[in-house]
Amino acid sequence: MLCNAAINQTCTHENAIIQNAIDILESRIQLPTDYIKSPHDTRNFLRMKLSEMEHEVFAVLFLNSQHGVIAYDEMFTGTIDGAAVYPREVVKAALRHNAAAVIFAHNHPSGITRPSESDKHLTKRLKAALMLVDVRVLDHLIVGRDISSFAELGLM
Numbered sequence: 001m002l003c004n005a006a007i008n009q010t011c012t013h014e015n016a017i018i019q020n021a022i023d024i025l026e027s028r029i030q031l032p033t034d035y036i037k038s039p040h041d042t043r044n045f046l047r048m049k050l051s052e053m054e055h056e057v058f059a060v061l062f063l064n065s066q067h068g069v070i071a072y073d074e075m076f077t078g079t080i081d082g083a084a085v086y087p088r089e090v091v092k093a094a095l096r097h098n099a100a101a102v103i104f105a106h107n108h109p110s111g112i113t114r115p116s117e118s119d120k121h122l123t124k125r126l127k128a129a130l131m132l133v134d135v136r137v138l139d140h141l142i143v144g145r146d147i148s149s150f151a152e153l154g155l156m
Contacts, residue, residue, distance in 0.1 A: 022048065036061070036069045042103065043147050049074075050107035050143040056083040058106040060090060062099035067138070070097050080109050085122055087129040094135045102130065104140040113148035115140075115155065123150060 036042050042061065049072070050057055056078040062070040073093060076083045083106065094102060104126065106119075115123075119142065127137040140150040150156050 018052075043141070045072075046105045046141055046143050047147060050105060053107050054109055055079055056081070056106055056109065058083045058085045058104070060093065061103040061105065062094060062097040063101040063103065063138070064098075065100040067101060070099055082118075085126070087126050090126055091129050091133060091135075094130060095133060099135055101136040101138050103138050106140075106142060108142055108144040111145040113142040113144040113146055115142060115148060115150065115153070120155060123155070127156075 058076040142148045
């Protein structure tokens, strides 16, 4: 959370309140399986988890055959403008969770959610790797000021 130096004390207080609210929400939610029941819930959950990160985080929602959430894993952490993502590790995690499908998500600390060419290339690589073990990729969401969906953009 970025703050102007002149209002740093107020900002620090607001950040503490926001962090307390997040802690309360997370303690009530416990697991994403308790909360995520629709695409709208998915967006809200990912916005809460990723939108305020100051570095890129690549996460995966692992889903069962009815697209219910099995688990949420923040698998890779990077810098302000990128994160190294390893398809082999994503496949291993999908198999470990016995997932039938996945939704990828990562944040853009810049706030701009337009998919980059490297985002598109990575999604294709991950989709191809997971296809070999019969795990469907339903979407890849980019979280920033808003949320971009590869499926909605016709990139899946």
